Amino acid sequence: MAYLKGFHDQIDLFVDHLIVDRGLADNTVAAYTRDLEQYAHHLSARGCQSFTDATREHAREFLEALTRKLRLKRTSVDRKLTALRRLHKFLVVEGLTAQ
Numbered sequence: 001m002a003y004l005k006g007f008h009d010q011i012d013l014f015v016d017h018l019i020v021d022r023g024l025a026d027n028t029v030a031a032y033t034r035d036l037e038q039y040a041h042h043l044s045a046r047g048c049q050s051f052t053d054a055t056r057e058h059a060r061e062f063l064e065a066l067t068r069k070l071r072l073k074r075t076s077v078d079r080k081l082t083a084l085r086r087l088h089k090f091l092v093v094e095g096l097t098a099q
Contacts, residue, residue, distance in 0.1 A: 007040035007051030010096070014087050035083040051087060052097040059084055 015033060018024045021091045024032075036051075040060045043054050063081060072080075091097040 004040055004044060007036075007044070010051050010087075010091065011036050011040070013094070014090050017090055031079060032086070035080040036087060039080070045046075051091060054088075065081040067075060
């Protein structure tokens with residue numbers, strides 16, 4: 001999916017960080033990857049080309065959709081929120097975004 005390339009490039013960098021620098025378990029990395037791919041589709045549908053285009057409003061809408069429309073359990077939403085926070089913090093620390 002060429003339209004998601006910017007997102008996948010950032011996910012790949014983040015996954016490398018999770019494995020090498022953070023030493024997270026394979027299952028956690030796989031769950032975060034799925035969460036971020038879902039978030040990427042949400043952002044892409046709103047005209048974003050990468051995670052650096054995302055705003056707090058985009059993230060809020062995504063999390064709201066998970067709870068209201070998909071009716072996910074709070075624990076699943078909390079994990080997705082953690083993945084989003086860690087990703088955006090990583091992007092800031094790496095100098096890839098100012099947000």
